[in-house]
Structures are given as C-alpha cells and as structure tokens.
Amino acid sequence: MTTASRADAPVGDALAVAQAPSIKSVYVFEAPVRVWHWINALAITVLALTGYFIGKPLPTMPGEASDHFLMGYIRFAHFTAGYILAIGLLGRIYWAIVGNYHARELFWLPVTNLAYWREVFRMLLWYLFIAARPNQYVGHNPMGRFMMFTMYLLVVIFMICTGFALYGEGAQAGSWANRLFGWVIPLFGSSQDVHSWHRLGMWVMVSFVMLHIYAAIRDDIMSRQSMVSTMISGRRTFKD
Ligand code: HEM
Numbered sequence: 001m002t003t004a005s006r007a008d009a010p011v012g013d014a015l016a017v018a019q020a021p022s023i024k025s026v027y028v029f030e031a032p033v034r035v036w037h038w039i040n041a042l043a044i045t046v047l048a049l050t051g052y053f054i055g056k057p058l059p060t061m062p063g064e065a066s067d068h069f070l071m072g073y074i075r076f077a078h079f080t081a082g083y084i085l086a087i088g089l090l091g092r093i094y095w096a097i098v099g100n101y102h103a104r105e106l107f108w109l110p111v112t113n114l115a116y117w118r119e120v121f122r123m124l125l126w127y128l129f130i131a132a133r134p135n136q137y138v139g140h141n142p143m144g145r146f147m148m149f150t151m152y153l154l155v156v157i158f159m160i161c162t163g164f165a166l167y168g169e170g171a172q173a174g175s176w177a178n179r180l181f182g183w184v185i186p187l188f189g190s191s192q193d194v195h196s197w198h199r200l201g202m203w204v205m206v207s208f209v210m211l212h213i214y215a216a217i218r219d220d221i222m223s224r225q226s227m228v229s230t231m232i233s234g235r236r237t238f239k240d
C-alpha cells in the first residue's frame with residue numbers, strides 16, 4: 001500500500017515522498033564475500049577467547065582431574081575455529097580471483113598511486129575529527145582498506161602460519177601441519193617464542209577488530225553512506 005492510498009496518512013505525506021531526495025545504491029559485496037566476512041568474524045572471536053585461556057588457563061577445577069576436560073574443549077574449539085579460519089581464507093582467495101573488483105581490494109594496496117594516499121590522509125582527518133565530512137566510496141574507503149590489508153590480512157596469515165606450526169608440534173613429525181609449517185619454530189627460535197608471537201598477534205587482531213567495529217558503526221551513522229547493512233545485503237546506499 002502506498003503512502004498516498006493510506007486512508008489515515010496525512011495529506012502532506014504523499015508530497016513529502018514525491019519531493020524526497022532519491023536514494024541510490026550500488027551492489028558492492030557479493031554473497032560469498034559477505035558469508036565469509038561473518039563466518040570469519042565468528043571464527044576470530046572464538047580464536048581470541050579460547051586462545052586467551054590457552055595461554056592463561058583457568059584456576060584449578062575442583063574434584064578428580066579425570067572428571068574434567070575443560071582445557072581439552074577449549075583447545076578443541078580453538079583448533080576447529082583455526083581450521084575454519086584457514087579454509088575460509090583459501091575460499092576467500094579463490095573468490096578474489098573469480099569475483100568482482102571489490103572482492104580483490106582486501107588483497108593489495110595501490111601503493112604507487114598518489115591519489116590513493118591522498119584519500120587515505122583525507123579519511124585519517126575524518127577519523128581524527130578534523131575533517132567535517134568523509135568522501136563517498138563504493139568499495140572500501142582507502143583508510144579502511146589500508147587497515148584491512150596491514151592489520152587484518154598480514155596478521156591473519158601470520159596467525160595461520162604460527163598457529164599451524166604449534167599445531168604441527170602437537171600432531172608430531174610427519175603430520176601435514178608439521179611438514180608444511182615445521183620451519184616456523186626454528187625461525188623464531190623455540191616453541192615458546194612462537195607461543196609469545198602468536199599471542200602478541202592476537203592483541204594486534206583484537207586492536208583491529210575494536211577499531212574496525214567502531215569505524216563501521218560510526219561511519220554508518222555519520223558518513224552519508226551505509227556500512228553495516230552493506231555487509232549484510234551487499235548494497236551500498238548513498239543517503240544524499
Ligand atoms: C586470529 C587467529 C588466532 C588467534 C587470535 C589465536 C590466539 C591464540 C592464543 C592467544 C594462544 C595462546 C598463546 C600462548 O599464550 O601460549 C594460542 C595458542 C595456540 N593456537 Fe592460536 N590463534 C589464532 C589462530 C590459530 C590457528 C589458525 C591455529 C591453527 C590450528 C592455531 C593454533 C594454536 C595452537 C596449536 C596453540 C597452542 C595450543 C597449546 O599450546 O595448547 N591458532 N592461539
């Protein structure tokens with residue numbers, strides 16, 4: 001039912017709708033990118049929570065030790081989420097090859113393009129509350145893209161390499177993880193060093209996630225374009 005045909009609608013409504021600025025939207029993120037985004041977000045949440053407790057285990061449980069398998073379940077959840085994260089990234093790389101232009105933005109930066117860096121700076125001023133308005137972008141904004149490449153992509157690759165190196169240690173020599181990532185432990189010095197770097201990587205990732213969610217929600221409200229709904233529906237709506 002349109003506004004004009006509603007019996008209880010004020011007379012001015014139809015006119016207001018007719019005169020309202022049109023809302024334009026562009027299809028940006030294809031379904032595989034969106035599905036991957038939310039599965040990946042969930043996997044990283046599980047990895048950070050369980051990883052935190054792997055390094056700083058809970059106080060001793062009461063009763064018989066054989067009655068409990070708490071750390072076992074925590075580690076199981078960590079490794080399951082680790083596999084989901086790694087296989088998800090492989091799927092995401094496949095989609096960067098076959099998907100649209102925006103599916104590739106995460107994987108490279110136009111470092112030699114001066115206009116790109118100018119836009120990064122512009123967005124930095126926006127996030128520092130110095131610029132009054134951000135520019136409009138169909139894909140990732142240049143600053144967001146920079147953060148996603150440096151603080152997400154590079155860090156997640158680091159976490160997968162160090163994570164599977166530690167996993168390969170448990171799975172022992174001859175396992176696929178040990179054969180593929182066994183070189184990581186000698187590179188860092190010892191297993192304990194890899195643990196420490198893997199844990200530090202978690203804090204970098206947690207910092208990214210906090211900034212990322214803050215920026216997505218703030219931009220949704222303050223910039224003139226949709227954000228969170230874009231990662232759900234795939235469409236970027238320009239509001240003016
Ligand atoms: C963003 C992703 C990840 C985060 C935030 C994360 C976080 C952590 C943290 C904080 C620890 C404890 C380190 C310590 O203090 O000793 C840990 C341990 C570990 N992680 Fe991850 N991790 C991630 C990805 C992975 C992946 C992809 C794997 C591969 C299966 C993995 C396997 C392991 C293993 C094997 C351990 C050691 C378990 C143990 O010693 O009992 N992690 N992780």
Ligand code: HEM
Binds near residue numbers: 033037106217227
């Ligand atoms: C662990 C949590 C999260 C991680 C690791 C993460 C990571 C990412 C990554 C890597 C991208 C780039 C997507 C691509 O190009 O394929 C992205 C985009 C995006 N994420 Fe997240 N995300 C997380 C949680 C969230 C949450 C909770 C929200 C909503 C409040 C959100 C909103 C968005 C939006 C709106 C975009 C698109 C940004 C744009 O349009 O330029 N993310 N995220």
